[in-house]
Amino acid sequence: MYDKLKLLYPRTRGTPDISGYLDKAKEQTDLKTGEVCTFGSLDGLKVSIYTGGYSIIGSLSKYLYPSNVYPLDRHSTVQAIEKLSDALHIDMREAKVTGLEFGTQFVMRKPVDEYLKKLGDMPKLARYHFDVGTLYYKHKGKQQPKVFCFYxxxxxxxxxxxxxPDGFAGTNLLKYEMRLNGRLSQQIGVPEVRASTLSESEFYRLLVRKWQAHYFSISKLNQLKTEVMSEIKTVSDAFDVLVARLISQSDQSQITAFLEELKDAKVFDDRKCYTRLKKKIIEVANKAGVSISDEDIRELDDEIKNVGAYV
Incomplete structure (x- = not known):
C-alpha cells in the first residue's frame, strides 16, 4: 500500500556517481558554502545529489506501473526498489526512508464526498475539508510529521x-492515506526504516494496524432511525431528536467551524468547555434510541477492516 516515498542514500568517497543516469541533470552551486549539488529526474522520480547523500523522492507505484492508482504491496515494493537499484547502479535497499505514504483506495457505492462529510474529528489533529472530495487531518503548525488524507x-x-486502469472508469474511488514525514523510527516504533524494511511482513502489518487504528479513532455521525417518532416520550427527547436531525443533515466542517469561532471569540475562560461542548454535540448526534450506525460509514468501516484480513 506504498505510494510516494522519500529515500536518502548516504554518500561517502567510495560511493559511485549517479549523475550520468539522470534525466536533465543540472548542477547548482551554493554561493555561500560553495557546495555543488546536482538535480535531475529518473522516470518521474526527483533525484538530488548532495555532498552527504542522494535524495530520491516520488511515487514508486507510478515508477513501477503506468500510474499510481495501484499502490505497492510488499512484493511489488521489492520489484520497485530493485528497478531503482539497477537504474542508479547502487543498492537502494540500504537507503534510509525519511517519508512515506501508505494507503489504498476503495470502489464505493456513492460519491466520495457523501462519506467524507460523515467523518468527524480525529484525536490531537485538526480537520480540514477545503474542497469537495478531499479531507485532511493534520497538525495546525508548520511541521507535519503525520497527515491522514481521504480523497x-x-x-x-x-x-x-x-x-x-480498466474497470475504474466512472467509479466512486475513495482513497485513504497515511502520510508520515521525518523521524519514522520514532513515529512507527521500530529501530530504523530502510528501503529493505518496507517489504518485511511484520513492518508492513504494523503500518496496516496504525493506518486502521487512526481511521477508527475518528468520530462518525450516526443515522437517524426511520421511525424515530415512536422513541419520543418527553420534550427533552423531542429537542434531542431535532438537534440530532440538524446535525445529521449538516457537514462536519460546520461543527468544527463553529467551535473555532467560539475559540476565536474567547467565549469560555476554561478551554475544557470547548471539549465538553464537542462531546455534548457528539452525544446528541449519536444518542441511543434515536440513531443507528450509518450505512455509508458501515460500508467504509468494512473496507478498512478487510484490508487487514489479507496481510
Missing part, C-alpha cells in the same frame, strides 16, 4: 492526467 482518487487521477 477522490479518480478525480485526482483525472486532474493529473494519469492513466486509469
Amino acid at each position: 477522490d482518487k479518480r478525480a485526482d487521477a483525472d486532474a493529473k492526467g494519469l492513466i486509469m
Whole structure:
C-alpha cells in the first residue's frame, strides 16, 4: 500500500556517481558554502545529489506501473526498489526512508464526498475539508510529521492526467492515506526504516494496524432511525431528536467551524468547555434510541477492516 516515498542514500568517497543516469541533470552551486549539488529526474522520480547523500523522492507505484492508482504491496515494493537499484547502479535497499505514504483506495457505492462529510474529528489533529472530495487531518503548525488524507482518487487521477486502469472508469474511488514525514523510527516504533524494511511482513502489518487504528479513532455521525417518532416520550427527547436531525443533515466542517469561532471569540475562560461542548454535540448526534450506525460509514468501516484480513 506504498505510494510516494522519500529515500536518502548516504554518500561517502567510495560511493559511485549517479549523475550520468539522470534525466536533465543540472548542477547548482551554493554561493555561500560553495557546495555543488546536482538535480535531475529518473522516470518521474526527483533525484538530488548532495555532498552527504542522494535524495530520491516520488511515487514508486507510478515508477513501477503506468500510474499510481495501484499502490505497492510488499512484493511489488521489492520489484520497485530493485528497478531503482539497477537504474542508479547502487543498492537502494540500504537507503534510509525519511517519508512515506501508505494507503489504498476503495470502489464505493456513492460519491466520495457523501462519506467524507460523515467523518468527524480525529484525536490531537485538526480537520480540514477545503474542497469537495478531499479531507485532511493534520497538525495546525508548520511541521507535519503525520497527515491522514481521504480523497477522490479518480478525480485526482483525472486532474493529473494519469492513466486509469480498466474497470475504474466512472467509479466512486475513495482513497485513504497515511502520510508520515521525518523521524519514522520514532513515529512507527521500530529501530530504523530502510528501503529493505518496507517489504518485511511484520513492518508492513504494523503500518496496516496504525493506518486502521487512526481511521477508527475518528468520530462518525450516526443515522437517524426511520421511525424515530415512536422513541419520543418527553420534550427533552423531542429537542434531542431535532438537534440530532440538524446535525445529521449538516457537514462536519460546520461543527468544527463553529467551535473555532467560539475559540476565536474567547467565549469560555476554561478551554475544557470547548471539549465538553464537542462531546455534548457528539452525544446528541449519536444518542441511543434515536440513531443507528450509518450505512455509508458501515460500508467504509468494512473496507478498512478487510484490508487487514489479507496481510
